[in-house]
Amino acid sequence: MNSEKGRRKGLFVFRMQEYGVGYLFMLPWMIGFAAFVAFPVGWSLYNSFNTLYFRAGGFSYTWVGLENYKRVWFENSNYRIELITLLQELVIIIPLILIFSFFVALLLNQRFPGRGAMRAIFFLPVIFATGQVVMELFTQGAGELPFIEQYNIEAIIHKNFDERTAASLVGILSQAVIILWYSGVQILIFIAGFQTIPKTIYEAIRVDGASPWESFWKITFPAMVPFIGLNAVYTIVDLFTFPFNSILGIITSNMFSPTTGYGYASAMAWLYFALVLLLLSVTLGLTYRATKGR
Secondary structure, three states, X not given: OHHHHHHHHHHHHHHHHHHHHHHHHHHHHHHHHHHHHHHHHHHHHHHOOEEEEEEOOEXXXXXXXXXXXXXXXXXXXXXXXXXXXXXXXHHHHHHHHHHHHHHHHHHHOOOOOOHHHHHHHXXXXXXXXXXHHHHHHHHOOOOOOHHHHHOOHHHHHHHXXXXXXXXXXXXXXXXXXXXXXXXXXXXXXXXHHHOOOOHHHHHHHHHOOOOHHHHHHHHHHHHHHHXXXXXXXXXXXXXXXXXXXXXXXXXXXXXXXXXXXXXXHHHHHHHHHHHHHHHHHHHHHHHHHHHHHO
8 A cells, every 4th residue: 555655655656756847838828828817607507597686785686496597598589689680690601701811811821922022911800800999990880891882782682682681781791801800820821731732742743643623622622621620710709709790789788687686697698609619510520520530
């Protein structure tokens, strides 16, 4: 028994000697994560199972179990409608951002004069169009396309599509500039992905007589599948936390409402998080299967 304890103690001392410096460097991050991420997330989850009231001495908790989740999903029709509408819009916007950034990166990966300047221009919106800047630009109308109103595109869409589909399409067109503003990081990731493909492979396939179209589908696209999955995950997280996200607005308004409060709003947030987590799981699963098949 003593020998076993001695062996475990020796193993612990060995690991601390080997990895102790690394743990020390990680310690500030772990403290920050526990204080500013883990604790707020855990508290929010606990709140979602309670009804919270403000008292003179602080918060007053009343355990209600899954009642908040039932109220959100079965009684709040506005939340469900906004959630479905947002999902419809993002299901269209996310592929558009990925396709746009993929082909722009493909062009920027070619050799031509001023390539570095062009790469910087496409990345500039990532630096400037963030947070409060985006909100101010949209307030001033910079996020809209002028031809929508000029050619009465909205009326044409409502005439040819059902109400829900038309609302989604109009919402996408009104935020079309987002595709430009929110493609900078994806373009850089795709450029990095293109540069991981050895040029000797393209030279070999040209010698075999393959056309550029065949080399794209046989070499370029399969090699870029992991980067497409990475960009899909990044875009999902980025757009689902967009400043003009209607769901986040509903959650905030219910948080400070006297009839709902923190517990009800926390249940809304966790249902929203479950949807995002589901989409991320599907994206990662499809990427893994495609990569494994390749």
